[in-house]
Amino acid sequence: MKNDAKPKKDAGSSRRNFLGGAAAGTATAAALGFPMIATAQTPTQMRFQSTWPSKDIFHEYALDFAKKVNDMTGGELKIDVLPAGAVVPAFGLLEAVSKGTLDGGHGVLAYHYGKNNALALWGSGPGYGMDANMLLAWHKYGGGKELLQKLYQSVGGNVVSFLYGPMPTQPLGWFKKPVTKAEDMKGLKFRTVGISIDVFNGMGAAVNALPGGEIVPAMDRGLLDAAEFNNASSDRVLGFPDVAKTCMLQSYHQNAEQFEVMFNKTKYDALPPKMRSIIENAAEAASADMSWKAIDRYSKDYAEMQTTDKVKFYKTPDSVLQKQLEVFDQVAEKKAAENPLFKEIIASQLKFAERATRWDMDTNVNRRMAYNHYFGKKAPPKKV
Secondary structure, X not given: OOOOOOXXXXXXXXXXXXXXXXXXXXXXXXXXXXXXXXXXXXXXXXXXXXXXXXXXXXHHHHHHHHHHHHHHOOOOEEEEEEOOOOOOOHHHHHHHHHHOOOOEEEXXXXXXXXXXXXXXXXXXXXXXXXXXXXXXXXXXXXXXXXXXXXXXXXXXXXXEXXXXXXXXXXXXXXXXXXXXXXXXXXXXXXXXXXXXXXXXXXXOOEEEOOOHHHHHHHHHOOOOOEEOOOOHHXXXXXXXXXXXXXXXXXXXXXXXXXXXXXXXXXXXXXXXXXXXXXXXXXXXXXXXXXXXHHHHHHHHHHHHHHHOOOOEEEEOOHHHHHHHHHHHHHHHHHHHHHOHHHHHXXXXXXXXXXXXXXXXXXXXXXXXXXXXXXXXXXXXXXXX
8 A cells, every 4th residue: 555644754853954944044134134133131330439429410410421321332331320428438539440449430630639739730720711621622632631641640540531521610619708809718718629729728728628518517517617619500409508698700720620430441441342432422422411401500500599599699809810820820830840740731731722712712702792782681790
């Protein structure tokens, strides 16, 4: 009897044929350019700390930077940011990141002043007429980045640094009464940081360098007579209007400053090139976003402090500003004689500033005329 039935395939043979066909299909799909389904990868985790209290807008900026990196890497890199003091004190950030206690951090270069005083030249001082954005231009295109790397190497800083986020000119500070002349600074127990410590000491103040979160409590207890921090939003949320009702706007002590995001160099160098590129571009994206957010938030809080908190704002007298420049020059000359890197950085900044600042002043129209034309009834800060 003729048997027309086909031989049956065993289960193992079927499975092998299926897997083989699947592999062939995958190869064909790849050859034709069809997208592959990526396998899930465990994200790289990094623990950061800022040098700011969690309620400060500066900590918000740190979170904004981390979110941009996290989003731009598609979750392959996840940066978590803790507030000041969560792991180390605010002034201990550089050492903690260098050692790998933290993977990175968010702060300002002036907070590392104790390691090498030249670090404060990225924000603590008059900027030789440059505003903060121009100082960042010098950093990226005028040799500042290379000088900062050289400076960190000199202090054993095992870090990769990204500067971003140009800050507006900072107020002279918060006082019990208006400052009318340079002599009013004499004998005041005053808070500041960086080279500004030397400048205000040179103007006769007794300076105490404190992190942001400790300033208002110190003023409340009478440990400080006056203090400066940074901007309307930070100053308001930190509670300055609760301990003083006079704020002096405009100063040369921190005319041009920016933020710093730093990574532990060993951990940063171990990242794939694509991820390192994303971080660099995220810093520049965060820089622009921070500038725009600052204009919106600072202007709102500036108005609110005048109406709700009853703060009186005054323009710092020109005589005080001129005295700051004179004392800064004396301080800088002394430190340049003691520190070759300090001298080299100043020379580089002066060369860039002379060209960039002249171009800026000659090119950009003064906004006061247009403001007075449209909003003339709203008076500027009082002069004293």
